Amino acid sequence: MKLIGHRSSNRGGRRGAILAAGAVLAASALALTGCTPTSSGSSNNSSSDSGGDKTITVWHYFSDPNQVKVMTDYKDLFEKNNDGVTVENVYVPYDQLNSKLISAVGAKTGPDVVVFNGADASTLALGGALAPMDDQWNSFADKGQFPDSVVHKLDGKTYAVQGYVNLLGLWYNADILDEIGVTPPKTMDELNAALKKAVDAGHGGITLSGLPQSQGEWQAYPWLSSTGFSYDNPDAGKLEQAFDMIKSWTDSGALTRQAVTWDQTVPFQTFAAGDVAFAENGNWQIGTAKSTAKFNYGVVPLPVGSEGKVYLGGEGEGIGAFSKNPDLAWKYLEETYYSPEGQLIALNDVGSLPARTDAASDTSISSDPLLAAFATTIAENGASYPADAVPPASVADQQLAVGQVWSAVIGGQTAPADAATKLVTQLQPLLEKK
Amino acid sequence: MTVETSSTLSPATRRAATRPAWPAGTRKRRSPSGNRKKLAFILPAAIFLALFSFYPMVQLLRMSVSTVNSSTLNSAWDFVGLANFAKGVQQGDLGIAFGNTAIFVVVVTVLGLLGGLVAAILLAASTRMSAFVLGLMVFIWALPPVVNGSVWKFLLGDTGLINAMLGGVGLTQHAVPFLYDEHFALMSVAIVNSWAVIPFNALVFRAAILGIPAETFEAARIDGANRWQEIRHMIVPAVRPTTLVLTVLTVVYAFRSFDFIYVMTYGGPGTATNTLPFLSYLQAFVRYDFGLGAATAVISVLLVLVLAFIYARSIRSEEAH
Numbered sequence: 001m002k003l004i005g006h007r008s009s010n011r012g013g014r015r016g017a018i019l020a021a022g023a024v025l026a027a028s029a030l031a032l033t034g035c036t037p038t039s040s041g042s043s044n045n046s047s048s049d050s051g052g053d054k055t056i057t058v059w060h061y062f063s064d065p066n067q068v069k070v071m072t073d074y075k076d077l078f079e080k081n082n083d084g085v086t087v088e089n090v091y092v093p094y095d096q097l098n099s100k101l102i103s104a105v106g107a108k109t110g111p112d113v114v115v116f117n118g119a120d121a122s123t124l125a126l127g128g129a130l131a132p133m134d135d136q137w138n139s140f141a142d143k144g145q146f147p148d149s150v151v152h153k154l155d156g157k158t159y160a161v162q163g164y165v166n167l168l169g170l171w172y173n174a175d176i177l178d179e180i181g182v183t184p185p186k187t188m189d190e191l192n193a194a195l196k197k198a199v200d201a202g203h204g205g206i207t208l209s210g211l212p213q214s215q216g217e218w219q220a221y222p223w224l225s226s227t228g229f230s231y232d233n234p235d236a237g238k239l240e241q242a243f244d245m246i247k248s249w250t251d252s253g254a255l256t257r258q259a260v261t262w263d264q265t266v267p268f269q270t271f272a273a274g275d276v277a278f279a280e281n282g283n284w285q286i287g288t289a290k291s292t293a294k295f296n297y298g299v300v301p302l303p304v305g306s307e308g309k310v311y312l313g314g315e316g317e318g319i320g321a322f323s324k325n326p327d328l329a330w331k332y333l334e335e336t337y338y339s340p341e342g343q344l345i346a347l348n349d350v351g352s353l354p355a356r357t358d359a360a361s362d363t364s365i366s367s368d369p370l371l372a373a374f375a376t377t378i379a380e381n382g383a384s385y386p387a388d389a390v391p392p393a394s395v396a397d398q399q400l401a402v403g404q405v406w407s408a409v410i411g412g413q414t415a416p417a418d419a420a421t422k423l424v425t426q427l428q429p430l431l432e433k434k
Numbered sequence: 435m436t437v438e439t440s441s442t443l444s445p446a447t448r449r450a451a452t453r454p455a456w457p458a459g460t461r462k463r464r465s466p467s468g469n470r471k472k473l474a475f476i477l478p479a480a481i482f483l484a485l486f487s488f489y490p491m492v493q494l495l496r497m498s499v500s501t502v503n504s505s506t507l508n509s510a511w512d513f514v515g516l517a518n519f520a521k522g523v524q525q526g527d528l529g530i531a532f533g534n535t536a537i538f539v540v541v542v543t544v545l546g547l548l549g550g551l552v553a554a555i556l557l558a559a560s561t562r563m564s565a566f567v568l569g570l571m572v573f574i575w576a577l578p579p580v581v582n583g584s585v586w587k588f589l590l591g592d593t594g595l596i597n598a599m600l601g602g603v604g605l606t607q608h609a610v611p612f613l614y615d616e617h618f619a620l621m622s623v624a625i626v627n628s629w630a631v632i633p634f635n636a637l638v639f640r641a642a643i644l645g646i647p648a649e650t651f652e653a654a655r656i657d658g659a660n661r662w663q664e665i666r667h668m669i670v671p672a673v674r675p676t677t678l679v680l681t682v683l684t685v686v687y688a689f690r691s692f693d694f695i696y697v698m699t700y701g702g703p704g705t706a707t708n709t710l711p712f713l714s715y716l717q718a719f720v721r722y723d724f725g726l727g728a729a730t731a732v733i734s735v736l737l738v739l740v741l742a743f744i745y746a747r748s749i750r751s752e753e754a755h
Contacts, residue, residue: 099719106508123722127504212702213720257614258592260703393503396721404704411703413616 121152122392163337205254207267243416286351550635583697
């Protein structure tokens with residue numbers, strides 16, 4: 001009986017051990033399931049290693065249907081020209097893309113190709129999320145077609161190149177301008193006079209984004225620089241002048257203070273609804289304007305004068321630091337974003353202006369009055385994004401600081417003089433940082 | 435003999451018969467194999483907690499006393515002591531965020547509890563209507579905050595439903611700046627957050643109210659108690675222990691609230707709706723100063739730990755009663 005008792009005890013112990021092991025395995029499986037990313041990175045992509053069938057993953061943040069179409073068209077183009085290759089476009093929300101890429105570095109994974117906000121190139125390069133592509137870029141036959149302003153470098157190494165340029169212009173509702181008897185403005189005085197007339201006639205004046213982050217900073221810069229403010233030598237007086245003008249717009253009702261909650265999409269939708277005279281918005285809205293606006297509209301360069309600057313933005317494209325197939329990733333970039341055919345796809349789908357000199361001289365740009373206005377801005381007021389005076393390590397801090405103060409002025413939280421002093425105080429140490 | 439006797443008994447009786455008689459007031463000793471079995475069952479949860487709670491917490495603490503940015507995140511972290519905490523205070527954002535968080539927590543807790551109790555009292559009766567409304571509340575509670583916040587952002591806009599209603603009944607001539615006035619914005623987001631927590635609180639309060647014997651209400655009615663007296667003298671005292679627990683849970687919920695601010699105001703206008711969790715997000719994931727963001731998060735965690743301690747004590751005290 002003792003033996004039986006012993007055996008029974010052993011059986012219980014073994015059963016317990018088996019159950020416990022099962023429970024541990026189940027928990028581990030659950031935990032691992034939880035860890036599995038929903039969007040595939042190249043390290044998780046078994047198909048890329050499996051002989052003939054090759055897949056490259058492309059991370060992007062586009063949700064606008066026209067911009068998503070560019071990604072789909074590039075996928076179709078590349079797959080058509082390369083048998084057995086699959087392009088997997090993975091959407092990651094704008095606000096999460098950079099942090100996901102930098103976090104992925106720790107796990108030595110990530111996409112093959114990254115399409116990101118060009119201004120974040122240094123942040124991503126410093127975070128180790130982008131692979132240097134000097135070898136590929138230097139041996140690229142068409143390298144000379146690209147201006148230096150679209151090539152993103154850090155410490156002499158090339159990390160990304162923009163296939164196209166996006167920038168802001170002044171959209172106008174031609175029907176409202178006809179009604180109030182003004183022509184599209186060419187100077188700030190003309191714009192201010194037109195805004196007053198629009199408001200007096202019961203219309204909205206202008207829409208723009210006042211969101212307290214990088215989108216707000218991108219939209220603020222033309223107006224701030226129009227008074228002579230620059231990051232090379234931040235001057236509180238010039239900044240205050242610009243903030244005073246913005247405050248006069250919100251005080252008169254020409255600009256709704258609600259703009260502080262708007263990203264760049266909402267102000268254009270509001271303009272496209274038809275009761276606002278102007279919108280500060282980009283060339284990427286051409287498709288939306290065509291499909292939505294039920295009135296006559298046009299675009300002129302932002303009337304920011306000779307001192308005013310308009311960022312030459314757009315998405316940078318680079319190769320992921322942990323791409324398992326960097327050669328195929330480069331081939332994808334070469335045949336889509338960096339090719340004349342690919343750049344014309346972005347132009348036709350979205351209205352993005354080609355970075356290549358040969359593609360930019362395409363007749364479809366010079367003959368299109370909307371695109372021509374943006375092309376004029378590039379020539380007369382185009383500026384590097386981010387500004388050259390901002391050290392790479394300070395870009396994120398500078399964008400947030402400007403975005404928050406811009407939002408505070410539009411929302412009426414801070415008076416122009418206080419806002420100008422506060423911002424210059426915040427910027428000085430950031431601009432000194434090396 | 436013992437063997438013979440035990441073999442004729444049922445297993446349960448046999449266990450009872452062989453169970454030693456423990457002197458009153460002493461604890462039973464468990465056999466080592468039983469203990470091992472219990473420990474084995476605790477192991478998966480312990481591993482899970484260690485992996486997903488303890489380890490991240492240790493990393494957070496390490497990060498808060500180190501220089502960590504986008505270029506050093508994946509390499510060795512230099513120890514800088516309390517420099518990140520000092521930097522947070524020096525930059526001035528921490529004080530504003532702390533004040534905003536305090537206001538936010540008070541509004542969400544008061545409205546969330548009052549709203550929950552009122553809803554529970556109204557829905558205590560088991561009718562089809564109350565079942566329908568309860569179902570609706572569970573739906574609202576289960577909605578992702580991002581969806582909830584987006585809907586409310588639309589409703590609270592200048593041309594949204596709320597302003598249209600206020601204008602329609604003649605209460606205001608101009609749109610109320612719910613989300614873009616520095617004072618309104620924080621209150622608006624806090625009220626929406628309260629609205630989102632009311633269903634949970636109502637369900638818990640309702641369970642507590644249903645626990646009051648029906649005879650108690652009948653006796654009170656025979657004695658001439660009206661509805662208000664029933665609430666004042668019977669329901670409110672009966673749900674007191676529940677209220678204590680819910681208060682702590684709601685405070686913790688409000689304290690760590692991030693989603694609604696992210697969707698509805700992004701901390702704006704300016705920094706008017708920056709709370710501690712949102713400030714921590716901006717520092718870590720927008721400015722990529724992970725050390726500074728971790729320091730702000732550690733301060734938040736410490737405050738939540740104090741609340742968790744109060745919660746644990748209130749639970750123990752409730753169990754003792």
